[in-house]
Amino acid sequence: MNKLKIMAAITSTILISQTAAATVPINGTVESKCVITTDTDGVYGNPNAYTLSTNPTDGGVKPRIRYDIVTANAYHATVSYPNQFSQSPSLDDSVTWTGAVVVGESSDASMSAFESGKISYNNTVEFDLSIAGSVWFDVTSTAAYGYNKAFPAGNYSATVSAECIAQ
């Protein structure tokens, strides 16, 4: 009888130790990817009759785009501010477009290098996304009509292009 009790105790100990040693694996893969997020759609303010501007001092709202980069040196970002309206009333005079793209915020202080290393041409700005994390780009766009000519009444919209190209 005692032998049976000892055997049962040993068996249960082995079973308990086996249960305690069981592991549950969690597997995951981090793959390189770029996510473009439109944080804020822009709005044109109308500080005077002949200007439309996304500048907050002009009553506008700057479009803000976030790029999430999982691995460094895998992508570069290309952001273009508008150089034409995608929707507007009929315009019989020329529109002068100006704009800028700047790094607004970032998840890593060293991402300030994106701003100093950016390349600008025409209405496009390129950033080398050499550091993983999130970065926010603020876009400014201004449209001036003719020579101080009043914009016709109506709805105006323009498109900001945000691209993420794998390197």
Added chain:
Amino acid sequence: MRYIFLIILLLAANNVYSHEFTPAYPKLVPSYLPGIYVAKMKLLNKRKEIEYYQITVLSDDMKPIRFGSSDEILKLKYLSSKKVEVYISKENIKKARFICSTSKILKMPGQEASVISSKICSRIK
């Protein structure tokens, strides 16, 4: 610390819309059709204001390359994803460098906001 900051920002951003196109480096493998290679891509639409995306195949200098796909322009509902197969012929493989997805913006009457177009390009390995 910076990851905690990133997580807090991601959680706090509850009114944001995004576009994902993976993998970053797709591989072309032989398809069931002779002389035709295929890359399998996945598109995720988290942009509420966008319903259509266009798939393109581009060369090194961003010029369009002929390709085949069941979904060259695809309708994708908010918060849904779709697997896209891109078929490229053997003679175009050397020229094809990027597979891109671009959000398509529909003109909406009464809209005053500036609209953001997003484009993500994966590089063919």
